Amino acid sequence: MATGQNSDPLRLLVVEDNEDDFRYVQYLLRVNTINRYQVDWAPSYEEGLAAVRSKTYDAALFDYQLGGRTGVDLLRELIGAGSDMPVILLTGSDDLRVDQEAASSGAADYVCKQNLDTVHLERSIRYALRQAEMVRALRESQSQLQLFMRNVPCAICIQNEAGEYLFRNELFQRHFDGAALAEASASMPDGTSWQFDVADHHWLIDTFPMVDAAGRKLRGLAAVDITGRIRAEEQLRHTTSLLNGILTTLPVIASRVDEKGLITESRGHGLEAIGLKDGDQVGQSIFDLHPQETDEIQKALGGESVNFRWQADGRNRTHYFDNFFHFDRAQGAGAIGFSVNVTARVEAEAHSRRQSQLLTSVTRNLPIIVGRLDNSGCVVEAEGEGLAARKLSIAALMGRKFAEIYPQTREAISRALAGGSAHFNLSGRGESEEWQAEFFVFGDKSEQGGATFLGRDVTQQRTLEKRLLSISDSEQRRLGADLHDGLGQHLTGVACLATALRDRLNADKSPQAGMASEIASLVNSGIELTRALARGLCPVQVEQNGLPAALEDLAYQVQRLQGVQCHFDAIGPTRLIEPNIALHLYRITQEAVNNAVRHGAAQQIDITLDTERRPHQLIIEDNGCGFDPGALREGGGVGLGLMNYRATIIGGMFKINPQPRGGIRVECTFTNNSSSDENPN
The missing domain is CATH 3.30.450.20 (PAS domain)
Known part of the structure; x- marks a missing residue:
């Protein structure tokens, strides 16, 4: 490539071990070529190699004979190092062997130093430079082609007529088994597209004929990975199937409207509830169907997403639908909407509100x-x-x-x-x-x-019940007093008369004296029974001496009159328990003891009053035959119910349970409201 006078000179390197030959070449390059060339000389193989490595030259002339090495050896070493500088070989004479070796080694040209002139040498340099430019361009094109082949999202190969691969890019080598693909493509004519599946990838194959520079027929193949598209289609089919399933089984309506609000599509199982079927609403204006929701629908047509509720009558029932409409971005106009029948939810919410209102009314009033x-x-x-x-x-x-x-x-x-x-x-x-x-x-x-x-x-109820119970207790006390002061005194008088009669008859030695003595004894027994009955109806000990004394007397009377071992034990300060609470506890104990004797056939009864515990405890245990504690929960007897009620009256808890070894354990826990409960001393 020649340059003008104003261009930079070409940089040439001459590697020549004969200085005369170098001077001759230098002379030829200076004749009529002032400032066109800058020529450097390297007198040996090693210096030539060093010069090329240290400086950049546009071209070089290598003498074929360089001592024990050749210019071809130097050229090959430079090419191996990545140099693309054009090189012309200099020979002493024409030699076919040198010509062939120059061509095979990559030399741009070779010239014979005999009869060499300026024109011939310049022509050879220009040819070498043009060839170097062409080689560089070709290499760049090949590099770009290789880069394209490596990175193009296609698997590409080229085959000759024998089916041998002349080229395969990396994607092809990574995914395809040549034999399997060759077998599959053998029956496919050029110019057709077909699908080929490899493992979990899907490919769309295209084949096309090619011809190389020598006129040989080749076959090209390009495979595009369509795995994503196939999976997307499968997902679309799945989604479509799911959507169809929803529309045919669930109470929903899918609708599409155009930019004017005309319904272009309407389908779904939800239409049945209002007496319609798929397509019945097509062509109608959604503004006419839902005039009260005009503003919301206009927002959806204008690009927004909205939701609203409308109601419709159908099959003797009002139906409610929640509607979700949004702008149809795929079409660029109109709107798409789903209507869900929420009638059951609305009715349930209304029922829940009514129940809530009822509960609120009850709890407020x-x-x-x-x-x-x-x-x-x-x-x-x-x-x-x-x-x-x-x-x-x-x-x-x-x-x-x-x-x-x-x-x-x-x-x-x-x-x-x-x-x-x-x-x-x-x-x-x-x-x-x-x-x-x-x-x-x-x-x-x-x-x-x-x-x-x-x-x-239940304060008022308990107060009234307390009064009624108090009246009952008062009546019992009155009856007890009447028995003690009335019948008891009367029987005492009869006993005195019977005793006097017995003494007179004994003085007269009458045979009836024994009968009079028996009458006096029976009357005295009646007096004892009357006093015991009066004591049970009117427990004076509770009021006068406190609960412990009353319970102690109760245990004594049970032993004396019933012949049953009965023991009372007091734990803690009990003498100042409120009289009202003490009376109820006494009645609970009295009823429990009577049940143990009459119904449980108990031979031993233990009564314990413990006020050291918080809350306090009253416990009555017996060794009788017991009974089913479920009777109390099912209504039980009057006595059991009355014991439970008395415990409730004093704010206590009542329990009755069978004991492991037989018998019954009655327990009443209570709190003494008196200030003495907190400070017994």
Whole structure:
């Protein structure tokens, strides 16, 4: 490639071990070529190699004979090092062997130094430079082609007529077994596309004929990976199937409207509820069907997403639909919507609201509180402030464990949390009166577990019941007093007369004296029975000497009159128990002892009053035959019910259970409201 006078000179390197030959070449390059060439000389193989490595030259002339080496050896070493500099070989004479070796080694040209002139040498240099440019361009093209072949998302190969691979890119080598593909493609004519599956990949194959520079027929093959498309199609089919399943089985309606609001598609099982079928709404204006929702639909047509509810009458029932509409971005206009029949939910919500309103009305107007406990017994829900004045407000209970606030309820709460039910009473003293509340707690059978509770204020009821019971007790005391002071005194008089009669008859030595003595004895026995009966109806000991003395006397009378071993034991300071509480505890003990003697045939009864425990305990145990404790829960006898009621009256807990070795254990836990309970001394 020649340059003009204003161009930079070409940089040439001459590797020649004969200085005269170098000077001759240098002379030829200077004749009529002023400043066209910059020529450097390397007198040996090694210096030539070093010069090429240290500087950049546009071209080089290598002498074929360089001592013990040749210019061809130097050229090959440079090519091996990555040099693309064009090289011309210089020979001393024409030699066919040198010509062939120059061509095979990659030399751009070779010239004979004999009869060499400037024109011939310049022509050879220009030819070498043009050839180098062409080689560089070809190499660049080949490099870009190789890069394209490696990175193109296609598997590509080229085969000759014998089926041998002339080229295969990396993608082809990684995914294809040549034999399997060759067998599959053998029957496929060129110009057709077909699918070929390898492992979990799917390929679209195209074959095409080719011809090389020599006119040989070749065959090209390009395979495009369509795995993503196949999977997307499968997903689309699955989604379509799922959508069709939803539309044919669930109460939904799928609709599409154009930009003017005309329905272009409407289908789904939800249409049946309003007496329609697929396509019946096509062509209608959605604004006419739902005029009250015009603004929302306009928003959807304008590019937004909206939801609203509409109702329609069908099959003697009003149906409610939740609608979800959004702009149809795929079409660029109109809207797509789904309508879900939520009639059952709406009706359930309405029913729930009615129930909630009813519960709210009840809890607001009645003296009750209802709520729910979680699995640990903590109050997690509560409604009603009817017991707020009794320190049982929602604020006082929420988030706290019921049994920790009221330890006496621990057993009942545990039974309910285990899935059962229980009943307990709470009591306390307010500013002006003593109050009582009755609670029922039931295990929650749902998955969340826990328990529900209902509490109601029974202060007025208990007060009335107390008065009635007090009247009953007063009547018993009056009857007892009448028996003691009336019948008892009368029988005492009869006994005195019978005794006097006996003494007179004995003085007269009458045979009837024995009968008179027997009459006196019977009357005295009647007096004892009358006094015992009067003592039971009117336990004067309770009022005069306190509960322990009364229970001690009761145990003595049972032993004396019934012939049963009966023992009383008092633990703790009991002398100052409130008279009202003491009377009820006495009646509970009296009923338990009577049951043990009459129904249980007990031979030993133990009565224990323990006020050291908190709450206090009254325990009556016997060794009789016992009875079914379920009788109390099922209604039982009047006596059992009355004992339980008396325990409730004093704010206590009543339990009756069989003992392991036979007999019955009656237990009443209570709290003494007297200040003496807190400070007995």
